[in-house]
Amino acid sequence: METILEIKGLSKEFYLHAQNRLIKSCRDISFALNKGGFIGIVGTSGAGKSTVLRCIYRTYLATTGSVIYDSLSYGKLDLIKASEQQIIHLRKVEIGYVSQFLSILPRTTAKEHVISGALDAGFSYEESVKKAEEMLRYFRLNENLWDIYPNTFSGGEKLRLNLAHAMVKAPRLLLLDEPTASLDNNTKILVKELLMKLKGEGTSMIGIFHDLEFMEGLCDHVYNITEGRFKNEKEAS
Numbered sequence: 001m002e003t004i005l006e007i008k009g010l011s012k013e014f015y016l017h018a019q020n021r022l023i024k025s026c027r028d029i030s031f032a033l034n035k036g037g038f039i040g041i042v043g044t045s046g047a048g049k050s051t052v053l054r055c056i057y058r059t060y061l062a063t064t065g066s067v068i069y070d071s072l073s074y075g076k077l078d079l080i081k082a083s084e085q086q087i088i089h090l091r092k093v094e095i096g097y098v099s100q101f102l103s104i105l106p107r108t109t110a111k112e113h114v115i116s117g118a119l120d121a122g123f124s125y126e127e128s129v130k131k132a133e134e135m136l137r138y139f140r141l142n143e144n145l146w147d148i149y150p151n152t153f154s155g156g157e158k159l160r161l162n163l164a165h166a167m168v169k170a171p172r173l174l175l176l177d178e179p180t181a182s183l184d185n186n187t188k189i190l191v192k193e194l195l196m197k198l199k200g201e202g203t204s205m206i207g208i209f210h211d212l213e214f215m216e217g218l219c220d221h222v223y224n225i226t227e228g229r230f231k232n233e234k235e236a237s
């Protein structure tokens with residue numbers, strides 16, 4: 001199996017100057033993601049799950065280790081050592097990230113946000129508008145909200161907007177940090193169906209989920225992280 005992402009000895013420490021304290025978040029994490037594969041990460045709150053995803057997406061700069069990504073744009077490169085320009089480009093075109101927290105440019109409406117995601121991925125303006133509308137409709141974001149600045153959106157609305165923005169690009173690598181938190185059951189099912197579809201189309205994914213039922217049939221492999229380290233590993237059924 002060809003791998004798209006290979007993580008070796010990944011650790012992240014935070015030094016809190018005010019308290020003169022060192023926090024070891026994730027420690028010596030190693031795993032490989034196959035092309036078209038789906039890895040699930042579970043674990044208790046504060047175990048270091050989000051930190052692993054953020055180190056891959058380079059929101060955090062890892063303290064040690066390597067994250068070798070087989071990119072379309074640059075071939076194999078270590079995301080920890082990649083330049084800012086490379087990271088910006090990869091985020092636009094190849095690597096998507098979804099979390100509960102909305103990160104959006106000011107004075108950008110919900111619809112503009114999703115359109116800009118599609119434009120970044122290389123679609124024409126007309127295609128981008130069409131795809132954005134399809135995605136917003138798919139995630140049942142009320143049309144009254146499309147032309148509004150989303151800073152006032154509810155948690156679930158923000159999450160659905162984030163999902164629409166990430167998935168409109170159909171990225172090669174998709175990182176999901178609890179993509180179903182604060183969603184009702186029907187919307188969870190929509191998310192799962194779209195993830196299945198993306199998987200079928202070859203998107204490689206790593207997802208953090210609290211809802212174990214949701215993960216059924218989705219993940220090829222589940223890692224359990226405890227106090228920053230991978231515990232027992234198990235193959236997903």
Ligand SMILES: Nc1ncnc2c1ncn2[C@@H]1O[C@H](COP(=O)(O)OP(=O)(O)OP(=O)(O)O)[C@@H](O)[C@H]1O
Nearest residue numbers: 014023024025043044045046047048049050051052
């Ligand atoms: N920017 C930061 N500065 C200092 N400490 C941090 C920072 N980010 C994370 N941590 C610490 O690292 C540890 C792991 O956090 P992380 O968010 O990765 O956990 P998690 O497993 O995703 O938890 P949850 O399920 O609650 O989201 C926690 O103790 C957290 O306080």
